[in-house]
Amino acid sequence: MIEIKNLHKQFGNLEVLKGIDLTVNRGEVLSIIGASGSGKSTLLYCINGLESIQAGDITIDDIRVHDPKTDLNKLRQKLGMVFQQWNSFPHLTALENVALAPRIVKGKSKTEATEKAIEQLRHVGLESKINSYPSALSGGQQQRLAIARALAMEPEVMLFDEATSALDPELVGEVLDTMRMLASEGMTMICVTHEMSFARDVSDRVAYFHQGIMEEIGPPEQLFNNPQSAHTRNFLSKVR
Amino acid sequence: MEMFSALRPQDLWFLAEAAGKTLWISTLAISSGTLLGILFGWVLSVSGRLGSMTLGAVLDVFRSIPLIIQLVLFYNLFPIIGIPLDPFTAGTIVLSIYTLSLVSNVVRSGIESVSQDLRRASRSLGMSYWQDMRHIVWPVGLRAVFPAWVGVALSVLKDSALVSVLGYVELLRASQILITRTQEPLIIMAIVGLFYFFLSYPIARAASMVEKRWQQ
Numbered sequence: 001m002i003e004i005k006n007l008h009k010q011f012g013n014l015e016v017l018k019g020i021d022l023t024v025n026r027g028e029v030l031s032i033i034g035a036s037g038s039g040k041s042t043l044l045y046c047i048n049g050l051e052s053i054q055a056g057d058i059t060i061d062d063i064r065v066h067d068p069k070t071d072l073n074k075l076r077q078k079l080g081m082v083f084q085q086w087n088s089f090p091h092l093t094a095l096e097n098v099a100l101a102p103r104i105v106k107g108k109s110k111t112e113a114t115e116k117a118i119e120q121l122r123h124v125g126l127e128s129k130i131n132s133y134p135s136a137l138s139g140g141q142q143q144r145l146a147i148a149r150a151l152a153m154e155p156e157v158m159l160f161d162e163a164t165s166a167l168d169p170e171l172v173g174e175v176l177d178t179m180r181m182l183a184s185e186g187m188t189m190i191c192v193t194h195e196m197s198f199a200r201d202v203s204d205r206v207a208y209f210h211q212g213i214m215e216e217i218g219p220p221e222q223l224f225n226n227p228q229s230a231h232t233r234n235f236l237s238k239v240r
Numbered sequence: 241m242e243m244f245s246a247l248r249p250q251d252l253w254f255l256a257e258a259a260g261k262t263l264w265i266s267t268l269a270i271s272s273g274t275l276l277g278i279l280f281g282w283v284l285s286v287s288g289r290l291g292s293m294t295l296g297a298v299l300d301v302f303r304s305i306p307l308i309i310q311l312v313l314f315y316n317l318f319p320i321i322g323i324p325l326d327p328f329t330a331g332t333i334v335l336s337i338y339t340l341s342l343v344s345n346v347v348r349s350g351i352e353s354v355s356q357d358l359r360r361a362s363r364s365l366g367m368s369y370w371q372d373m374r375h376i377v378w379p380v381g382l383r384a385v386f387p388a389w390v391g392v393a394l395s396v397l398k399d400s401a402l403v404s405v406l407g408y409v410e411l412l413r414a415s416q417i418l419i420t421r422t423q424e425p426l427i428i429m430a431i432v433g434l435f436y437f438f439l440s441y442p443i444a445r446a447a448s449m450v451e452k453r454w455q456q
């Protein structure tokens with residue numbers, strides 16, 4: 001459902017993505033690993049049109065993301081995104097954080113948006129925090145709130161950009177569990193991650209990015225046990 | 241005939257009326273200056289380096305020239321080009337522009353206080369630019385710079401006393417008239433001080449109540 005062809009992305013003179021070809025199928029969980037600065041976040045931003053591209057093509061269900069005629073606000077409803085910094089809306093309660101976009105973007109009634117939001121908060125285990133402000137939540141809870149907020153838009157794909165990297169180690173588990181749950185429910189997911197065990201256990205395929213190039217992609221067993229590229233082997237030997 | 245006369249009860253009424261004028265001219269200046277300041281602050285935040293430097297420089301002129309000089313210049317220049325202005329109009333315009341120049345900077349820093357990441361998060365949910373502005377940037381930025389805006393409003397309230405140099409009988413001017421007549425500067429200044437206090441204090445109180453409510 002996501003098709004990326006010969007994607008090139010530059011920031012000024014810095015070429016960050018140097019021709020990426022990648023297809024993600026419906027229901028698939030793809031993990032992206034790689035050193036910091038290799039262009040993983042930028043790829044996610046290009047997929048939902050938060051960054052422009054210089055060459056190539058990205059289509060989502062045959063809609064071209066970077067076509068000027070594409071209504072990005074509409075397209076983004078299909079794509080939930082969770083960031084490294086959880087980015088809770090600080091002035092809104094957990095419930096309002098989740099209910100806001102369905103109400104103003106999808107035009108749902110207040111009651112409907114609220115019901116849906118409560119359901120999503122329950123889904124990620126935050127039913128007891130409905131009326132809390134983000135400042136009263138732990139990092140792990142805020143990240144689960146961010147997941148609930150994205151899910152409330154009923155996206156078809158979830159993009160995770162190092163969702164656990166900014167968390168204290170003891171809070172990583174609860175967020176990974178939530179992500180595992182989504183994967184088991186059949187959500188299409190692209191997860192940029194440093195959690196090798198998550199990548200190995202949950203993903204259908206793992207891609208290794210190296211300096212703006214997708215160096216290697218394959219099932220986790222192959223990529224972790226029998227990497228083809230020297231760069232991949234080198235990277236894996238460092239993170240293990 | 242006696243030159244000076246003692247303070248009379250109706251003098252208090254005279255001062256109260258003048259306080260009303262202070263409040264009126266300040267309210268006009270603060271509200272119009274704030275509305276325009278929001279617009280200019282937004283323009284500052286979205287225009288590139290060159291644009292915001294140019295506009296910023298113009299606004300800096302109004303921020304850095306003492307208000308009293310702006311008032312006198314403005315009041316005396318307009319008759320020369322054939323548009324006579326009364327002190328009230330001239331004072332309101334100058335105070336408004338002065339407020340605008342202060343508020344636009346407050347607004348710009350309010351907008352810039354909202355992190356790019358947070359705005360990406362709201363856009364990633366499908367919010368349009370203006371939905372993000374209205375539902376995220378405005379409330380989050382407002383909370384960040386509200387105290388600074390209150391500071392501007394209070395200082396404009398006090399600086400409105402300078403309009404007295406044009407002959408507009410607001411609180412300060414009224415007190416000078418009474419002092420000349422009664423030769424009781426201390427008492428009258430004390431009363432005028434109280435008036436200013438009662439004008440400013442409710443604003444400061446209301447502001448801190450609003451901030452408390454936000455602080456949960």
Ligand SMILES: Nc1ncnc2c1ncn2[C@@H]1O[C@H](COP(=O)(O)OP(=O)(O)O)[C@@H](O)[C@H]1O
Binds near residue numbers: 043
């Ligand atoms: N907005 C930007 N402007 C300029 N350079 C950027 C910007 N965003 C990212 N970069 C650069 O692009 C490269 C890839 O960044 P990123 O996609 O964040 O890598 P990763 O997520 O793999 O760590 C880095 O060298 C980074 O400095």
Ligand SMILES: [Mg+2]
Binds near residue numbers: 037040041042162
């Ligand atoms: Mg990154």
